Structures are given as C-alpha cells and as structure tokens.
Amino acid sequence: MTTLTKTEDAPNPTGSDAFLSVRDLRVQFSTEDGIVKAVDGLSFDVERGKTLGIVGESGSGKSVTNLTILGLHSTQTTSIDGEIVLDGKELITAGEKEMEKIRGNKAAMIFQDPLTALSPYYTVGRQIAEPYMKHTGASKKEARQRAIEMLAKVGIPQPQTRVDDYPHQFSGGMRQRAMIAMALVCDPDLLIADEPTTALDVTVQAQILDLLKDLQQEFGSAIIFITHDLGVISDMADDLLVMYSGRAVERGTVREVLRNPQHPYTWGLLSSMPRLGGDTAQALTPIPGSPPSLLNPPSGCPFHPRCTFTGEVTGNRCAEERPTLGVGRASACHLTAEQKQTIFIDKIQPRLR
Amino acid sequence: MSDNLTLPEQQGATGTSVETLLEVEGLTKHFPIYGGFPIKRKVGAVQAVDGVDLTVGVGESVGLVGESGCGKSTTGRLITRLLEPTGGKISYAGQDITHASRRQLAPVRSEIQMIFQDPYSSLNPRQTVGTIIKSPMEVNGINPEGGREKKVRELLELVGLNPEHYNRFPHEFSGGQRQRIGVARALALNPKLIVADEPVSALDVSIQAQVVNLLQKVQEEMGIAFLFIAHDLAVVRHFSQRVAVMYLGKVVEVGDRDSIYNRPRHPYTHALLSAVPEVAVDDEADDKERIRLAGDVPSPIHPPSGCRFRTRCWKAQDKCASEEPPLIQLSGNREGHLTACHFPEDPTTEPRAEDVVMDPALKALEDGETEEPAAKTAGD
Numbered sequence: 001m002t003t004l005t006k007t008e009d010a011p012n013p014t015g016s017d018a019f020l021s022v023r024d025l026r027v028q029f030s031t032e033d034g035i036v037k038a039v040d041g042l043s044f045d046v047e048r049g050k051t052l053g054i055v056g057e058s059g060s061g062k063s064v065t066n067l068t069i070l071g072l073h074s075t076q077t078t079s080i081d082g083e084i085v086l087d088g089k090e091l092i093t094a095g096e097k098e099m100e101k102i103r104g105n106k107a108a109m110i111f112q113d114p115l116t117a118l119s120p121y122y123t124v125g126r127q128i129a130e131p132y133m134k135h136t137g138a139s140k141k142e143a144r145q146r147a148i149e150m151l152a153k154v155g156i157p158q159p160q161t162r163v164d165d166y167p168h169q170f171s172g173g174m175r176q177r178a179m180i181a182m183a184l185v186c187d188p189d190l191l192i193a194d195e196p197t198t199a200l201d202v203t204v205q206a207q208i209l210d211l212l213k214d215l216q217q218e219f220g221s222a223i224i225f226i227t228h229d230l231g232v233i234s235d236m237a238d239d240l241l242v243m244y245s246g247r248a249v250e251r252g253t254v255r256e257v258l259r260n261p262q263h264p265y266t267w268g269l270l271s272s273m274p275r276l277g278g279d280t281a282q283a284l285t286p287i288p289g290s291p292p293s294l295l296n297p298p299s300g301c302p303f304h305p306r307c308t309f310t311g312e313v314t315g316n317r318c319a320e321e322r323p324t325l326g327v328g329r330a331s332a333c334h335l336t337a338e339q340k341q342t343i344f345i346d347k348i349q350p351r352l353r
Numbered sequence: 354m355s356d357n358l359t360l361p362e363q364q365g366a367t368g369t370s371v372e373t374l375l376e377v378e379g380l381t382k383h384f385p386i387y388g389g390f391p392i393k394r395k396v397g398a399v400q401a402v403d404g405v406d407l408t409v410g411v412g413e414s415v416g417l418v419g420e421s422g423c424g425k426s427t428t429g430r431l432i433t434r435l436l437e438p439t440g441g442k443i444s445y446a447g448q449d450i451t452h453a454s455r456r457q458l459a460p461v462r463s464e465i466q467m468i469f470q471d472p473y474s475s476l477n478p479r480q481t482v483g484t485i486i487k488s489p490m491e492v493n494g495i496n497p498e499g500g501r502e503k504k505v506r507e508l509l510e511l512v513g514l515n516p517e518h519y520n521r522f523p524h525e526f527s528g529g530q531r532q533r534i535g536v537a538r539a540l541a542l543n544p545k546l547i548v549a550d551e552p553v554s555a556l557d558v559s560i561q562a563q564v565v566n567l568l569q570k571v572q573e574e575m576g577i578a579f580l581f582i583a584h585d586l587a588v589v590r591h592f593s594q595r596v597a598v599m600y601l602g603k604v605v606e607v608g609d610r611d612s613i614y615n616r617p618r619h620p621y622t623h624a625l626l627s628a629v630p631e632v633a634v635d636d637e638a639d640d641k642e643r644i645r646l647a648g649d650v651p652s653p654i655h656p657p658s659g660c661r662f663r664t665r666c667w668k669a670q671d672k673c674a675s676e677e678p679p680l681i682q683l684s685g686n687r688e689g690h691l692t693a694c695h696f697p698e699d700p701t702t703e704p705r706a707e708d709v710v711m712d713p714a715l716k717a718l719e720d721g722e723t724e725e726p727a728a729k730t731a732g733d
Binding site: 171172201202210234280286 | 420421527529558559561562563565587588610614624625627630631632634645646647648649650713714715718719
C-alpha cells in the first residue's frame with residue numbers, strides 16, 4: 001500500500017444541510033482472482049432537493065457505491081468500510097429489517113434496464129403497488145388507485161387499463177416511466193437513478209430527463225444521478241462528482257466542473273467527446289490507454305499511467321503518492337492550482353471549441 | 354459556419370461532384386410474421402426498411418442516423434447483402450447487385466466490408482487474432498505480396514495494435530482493442546466501401562474517440578467510402594460529410610453535414626437535434642430550441658399512413674395522413690439537401706418563442722408550475 005491519506009476529515013464539505021453523507025467508503029469484493037477494490041475511499045454529500053451527478057466510465061465504481069447505499073450488495077463476498085448516513089441514520093451497520101424499511105420508502109432506485117429490473121411475472125400495476133402497500137399499510141384497492149395515479153403522473157396513456165398490463169406490453173420508454181412511478185410511489189426523500197436513460201433513444205431520453213426534473217420539483221427528492229454521459233449530467237445535476245477507478249477525482253458544481261475542469265481525467269473526457277457545435281476539422285483527443293484493472297490498481301494516482309501531464313509534477317509523486325481530494329470544489333491531482341489553470345486555458349480549452 | 358475555409362479534409366463539401374460508388378433506390382425489406390395453428394400462415398410483416406434512397410460516393414463518408422428500430426442496421430445489412438432485399442435496387446459501381454447470386458457477388462464481396470457493433474460477439478473466441486484477420490483473405494483466395502501473415506502484421510500495426518499480438522485470443526484484449534481487430538479484419542481485403550454499424554456505441558467515452566480517430570485515419574489515408582450507421586448524432590456529425598436521417602424505415606431528410614445540423618427542415622430532425630444532451634462548456638450551448646416529443650416510435654408492423662412521423666409531429670394536418678411526402682429538395686435548400694415533409698420547419702436551430710412539448714405528463718407538470726421551467730429555457 002502506498003501512503004493512504006484520509007480523504008476528508010472535515011465533517012461536511014459542502015454545507016450543513018446534507019441529507020445523505022458518505023464518508024471514506026470502501027467496498028471490496030473477494031473474487032477468485034483476488035480482491036477487487038470497487039470503491040476506494042469515497043466521500044460525498046447530497047442535499048435535500050438537489051441533484052448530485054456521478055460520472056465515470058464502466059468499472060469506476062459509480063454503480064457499486066449506490067448499490068451499497070441501499071444495501072443491495074451480496075453480504076458474503078463484500079466487505080464495506082466507512083460511513084453512510086441517511087437522514088441521521090447510519091446504514092452500513094443497519095440490519096436487514098431496518099434496510100427494508102428504508103428501501104423503496106425513504107430511498108428508492110431507478111435502474112438502467114427496465115426490462116430486466118421489472119418482473120415479467122407480475123403486472124406493472126402490482127409492481128408499483130407492492131412497495132406502497134408494504135410501507136404505508138394501504139389496502140390492495142387503495143394501492144391500485146395509487147398505482148393508476150402514479151402512472152398518469154409519469155405520462156402513461158390510459159393508466160386505468162395499462163395498470164393491468166405486463167412489462168412486455170410496454171415500450172422501452174414506457175417501461176422506464178413505470179420504473180420511475182414505482183420509485184416515486186412512496187414519495188422517497190432520496191432517489192438513486194443509475195443510468196436511467198442509457199438504454200433509451202435520444203428523443204425518449206429527453207422526455208424522461210425533463211420528466212424527472214419536473215417530478216423532482218414536485219416531490220422535492222434528492223437525486224443521485226449516475227451516468228457516463230457528460231451531456232446528460234450537464235442538463236440534470238446541480239453538483240458533480242467525477243469518478244475514476246473507484247475514487248472521486250473531481251468535485252464541484254456542474255458549472256464549475258464542466259466549464260473550468262481541473263483534473264486531467266475530466267479534461268480527457270471532455271476533449272474526447274465530439275460535440276454538436278464543435279469544429280469537425282479538429283480531431284478528437286482520446287485518453288490514451290484503457291481504464292485500469294481494479295484487481296491491481298496503479299500505485300499513487302490511479303490515472304497516472306494514462307495522464308499526459310505527469311511530467312509537470314516534480315519528482316515521481318504521481319506514481320508514488322495518492323493525491324487527496326480536498327473539501328468543496330476540488331480535484332485530486334498533484335498539479336498545483338496554478339498549473340491546472342494554465343494547462344486548462346492553454347491546452348485544453350482550445351480543443352473544446 | 355462557412356465551409357471549405359478550414360481544412361482540405363472535406364472533399365467536395367456538398368458531396369455532389371463525387372463519383373457514385375453505391376446507389377440504393379427504393380430499398381425495401383419486410384420481415385414476414387407467421388402465426389396461426391396448426392398451419393402457420395403469414396399474418397403480417399415488419400416493414401423494417403420501406404423505400405430507402407441513398408447514394409455513397411467514392412471515398413465519401415455518409416452517416417445514417419435514427420433511433421432504434423428505424424431500420425438503419427437493416428439497411429446496412431441489405432447493402433452488404435447479408436439480408437435479401439424484398440424490393441428496390443442496389444447498384445454497386447454501376448453493377449446491379451440487388452439479387453445477385455453467390456457467384457456473381459464473389460468479386461464484390463471483398464470490396465464491401467462491415468464493422469460490427471459489439472466487439473465481444475463479432476470475434477470468434479476460439480480463433481487467434483491472426484486467424485480472424487487472415488480468414489477473409491483465405492476465403493477470397495488472396496495472396497498478398499510477402500504472404501498473408503506479413504499482411505496481417507501490417508494491418509495490426511496500422512490499427513494501432515502490436516504485431517506481436519498475432520497469436521493472442523480476443524479475450525486477451527479490451528473492448529477498444531477488439532474493435533481495432535474488427536477494423537483490421539474489414540481492411541484485410543482493401544475494400545472500397547465499409548459499412549460500419551454502430552462501431553463505437555459499445556465503447557467507453559474515452560475509448561470511443563480512439564476508434565473514431567482510427568476510422569477517420571483509415572478513411573482519409575486509404576480513400577475508403579464509409580456508410581457510418583449510428584444513433585449518436587455528435588459522432589456522426591464528426592465523421593460524415595453527408596448525413597441521412599431515418600425514421601421508421603424511411604429516409605426523412607438527407608443532405609450535407611452543415612445543412613442537416615444547422616439548417617434542418619424536417620420536424621423529426623429538429624426534434625432529434627434538440628434532444629441531444631450537450632455539455633455546456635460555455636454559454637453558447639444553451640441556445641437551442643427545445644422540442645419534447647410524446648411517446649415512442651410506433652411499431653413498424655402497422656406504420657402510420659402517409660407521413661410516418663405524423664403521429665408524433667406537432668405540425669401534422671390531414672394531408673399528412675393521406676399523402677406520403679416525397680423526398681425532395683425544398684426551395685431555399687442546398688443542392689443534395691432533400692426533405693420529405695409537407696410542412697417543413699424553418700432552417701434554423703435557434704430557440705423558439707414557445708417550446709414544443711408534446712408529452713402529456715410533461716405538459717401537465719409544466720403548465721402547473723409554468724414560471725420555472727419555461728423561464729429557464731426561454732429566458733437565457
């Protein structure tokens with residue numbers, strides 16, 4: 001192990017009103033090939049009514065983090081360290097009974113692929129009604145009424161009849177709407193949306209994203225929005241966390257991170273994406289190499305083997321010392337703030353035209 | 354945005370002067386649906402592709418965009434003759450190959466190659482990389498100078514892989530590297546046309562750019578024509594000189610890149626462009642019209658009559674249901690910019706005075722609390 005510095009000791013990096021706070025979370029899976037460090041020292045806060053976006057490539061640990069928050073991991077093969085506090089309640093040590101009370105009630109989740117997340121065996125209406133009955137003790141009839149109401153709210157035409165349909169009778173966009181209805185049925189305070197629109201077409205994606213935004217205003221839930229698409233995040237989130245190899249590498253408001261990014265990985269992501277208004281004569285600048293294995297992550301900064309700016313840092317710090325992520329607006333990189341600013345303005349910004 | 358001022362890379366910006374390599378007219382593919390018991394009869398057809406017209410010039414890159422189920426992949430497979438067309442005509446280099454037999458096709462096959470979407474299922478896990486890339490040459494009996502193995506090593510180097518990986522198996526490579534193997538295989542026969550079916554959509558963002566750059570290098574250096582099929586409008590814009598937009602089995606708009614992305618006329622093209630989520634790196638990016646359609650694409654088994662987009666279109670009138678709009682050049686459009694619409698939109702993507710919101714749930718939510726979302730999109 002290299003020098004492991006505590007990511008944060010400050011109780012609250014963003015403010016006082018954190019509804020969910022995650023501190024120094026470590027999630028490890030033991031597999032046949034060794035221990036996979038899926039999440040390695042992650043801290044963040046989500047405020048009520050705000051949206052936190054988490055971006056990262058596949059394998060960066062963004063989904064695992066959120067499965068852990070809801071306690072959806074397999075307890076036998078997973079070891080978890082750190083602290084997850086939801087509305088004053090510690091979740092890592094909470095028992096299964098307590099988690100059941102929270103799941104679907106206080107915190108709910110929207111999954112990526114609605115076809116696999118919905119059961120083919122039950123009608124859509126029943127699947128929406130189930131958590132409502134369980135958590136509020138409502139009767140079957142009331143729950144059905146509530147399911148119809150929710151379906152209408154998310155824009156399913158003829159909800160009275162569609163409530164008795166099975167998921168296969170719904171189209172992709174409608175299934176995702178039904179998932180949203182299911183997640184919102186108990187009026188949760190925290191909604192975790194794990195790539196909710198990745199499986200959808202762009203025009204449908206636009207509808208669903210706007211729907212989520214409008215529903216958030218109505219329900220006032222906090223949302224954790226996980227995606228690999230920076231465009232979607234730019235549209236949806238208030239705050240942004242960029243993850244790489246199980247760690248947060250950059251944090252700030254969406255505006256700060258996307259308009260004035262400070263981490264080489266974020267630079268790489270932004271300049272490797274073609275944009276609709278971009279200059280087509282300019283070649284894309286990909287990030288060299290490929291994402292690291294989580295079985296055997298690189299020493300020091302996990303991004304250093306792919307980083308083009310390691311030469312600017314004195315000595316061999318990038319390979320030896322793990323950079324820390326400060327409090328508030330911060331990036332985990334050994335470059336000095338001045339260097340970051342000059343590199344961004346001189347080398348990166350011109351590419352983003 | 355004035356063209357031609359930047360780099361000489363855009364060979365004939367409007368793509369009109371280029372010699373035609375592939376010409377597709379009225380291409381149709383209906384997949385039959387069988388049902389009934391005990392004797393199964395044809396009870397209907399999925400009209401996957403229904404009258405597509407398309408041309409690809411020599412060395413030109415044409416993008417084909419549309420949502421899932423619009424028939425873009427089927428079109429690609431028809432052109433490579435992996436599927437038998439139901440109707441229409443495909444001519445390659447002046448030769449009609451619509452229903453050409455295996456023997457007639459043999460010389461053409463080597464000139465039209467394909468790159469597939471999923472680099473995990475399109476490579477045989479039991480074969481080494483060398484065997485995979487070599488097999489098109491073996492099948493076509495091609496013996497390059499210096500032997501096939503040497504050629505394979507050259508190809509590996511060309512696509513940015515280590516020639517020493519000749520004897521490795523696909524599972525030893527990452528997704529991006531596998532897609533490079535797919536590209537090397539497509540290049541093995543020196544093709545004149547490559548049909549790339551969503552070549553980067555299975556890859557991570559940072560890897561996508563590597564493969565897009567590789568394809569661009571191949572296209573420019575070797576003068577290969579590309580039919581680039583993708584759903585990502587930004588990638589298509591980056592890669593293609595001309596773009597065709599498909600909806601439910603038909604091309605609704607086709608034209609040079611600038612016309613399609615900056616002066617679209619078809620409402621569907623407007624809706625697509627407005628739906629693309631964009632990273633706001635500066636304030637400009639917010640200046641975009643907002644159109645939110647209702648529902649999903651209708652089923653291609655019973656497509657709407659007349660204009661197929663009319664069921665989701667905000668401008669639809671009776672004429673749209675009764676009469677199918679022809680794909681024609683509207684007045685004011687550049688040459689080669691064709692649109693199939695009775696009531697075309699203005700050629701701009703600037704924000705409108707009022708957003709188009711067709712979705713009933715969104716509308717209800719937004720009308721209830723009008724001030725916030727409306728002010729946000731219209732105000733700045």
